[in-house]
Amino acid sequence: MKVVIPRRGDLQIISLVLDFNGTIALDGRVLESAARRLDELCKRFAVYVVTADTFGSVKEALKGYDLNVRILHSDDHTEEKRKIVEALGAQTCAAIGNGANDARMLKTAGLGMAVVGAEGASLEAILSADLLCPDIDSALDLLLYPNRLKATLRR
DSSP, rough: OEEEOOOTTEEOOOOEEEETTTTTTEEEEEEEHHHHHHHHHHHSSSEEEEEOTTTHHHHHHTSSOEEEEEEEOOHHHHHHHHHHHHHHHGGGGGEOOOSSGGGHHHHHSSEEEEEOBBBBBHHHHHHHHHHEEEEHHHHHHHSSSSHHHHHHOOO
């Protein structure tokens, strides 16, 4: 995906990193509205889901999708998520999350999107993102309909 953002420059996204719980899932179950969008996103981007897998459900919840699941194991999930984005090529990576442990990932990504869901959104994540979306559907739709990004990100 390539979008020319007036007075900001070109935005090219190849990879998409998604937090799991609180972002595309609630209580370990993928939100139906996010699930409907995932198939199309997997066709357009290399999709990575990063999670501590608190409920032990991520692999079952996402089977059948053409994406990569990364279960976090370190003592510092914030830094582990940031390193994943960096390894994928931060400037061509979009990241979506809601928690404090997503803040560095959002700040590092070429496009960081904080979302508000049933778990809310941490102030740290919001302040680290390029934009705030009212829900995961709005965030995913910005990637499916990238011209919508122009209005929000132009300077």
